[in-house]
Amino acid sequence: SQQGEEDPQALSIQEGENATMNCSYKTSINNLQWYRQNSGRGLVHLILIRSNEREKHSGRLRVTLDTSKKSSSLLITASRAADTASYFCATDNSGNTGKLIFGQGTTLQVKP
């Protein structure tokens, strides 16, 4: 079963705008990872944020984590047409396993 719920399911913006995607989860976690997937291809790892971290940056990406609300957000600033993809959050609930539980994903369309 899916642990994460992502919101919105679909997002359409213009190039240059910012895109924000949210992810909620149900149980306590060790870390949360964000991935990008282009047209049914493999998942590209974007960023990992640990349960004791609140914010992390990587280039145009900013990820926040609120463990009290069991939620995370991914912000893509100054979006580009190449950012068009599906974005997934995945949680790692235990340090004893690498099993990731994925959300259903947010489909982002960036219009040129």
Add this chain to the structure above:
Amino acid sequence: KAGVTQTPRYLIKTRGQQVTLSCSPISGHRSVSWYQQTPGQGLQFLFEYFSETQRNKGNFPGRFSGRQFSNSRSEMNVSTLELGDSALYLCASSLQIGNTEAFFGQGTRLTVV
């Protein structure tokens, strides 16, 4: 450093047949996990291997099996294929078990007809 390599990329099989998919992890990575992605169920965990041992298994029937070799390469096998097994099968490679980044391959697109 080469990424995660999955072969084959595409596969068409007939119901009742069996299939074997292969995954070569990133060099130095010892943990390999498999996931099934379908439009209806999303991304679901199949199993995880570390040091040639299955460490965790998802909620899939026994027709789905896997193994890991001493060089960390992994294979998964699906026997008696059903139409519902049509999916993108993704392999993920990690340095260790848990609490670390998982890097995915391009996947194997399996179509069962």
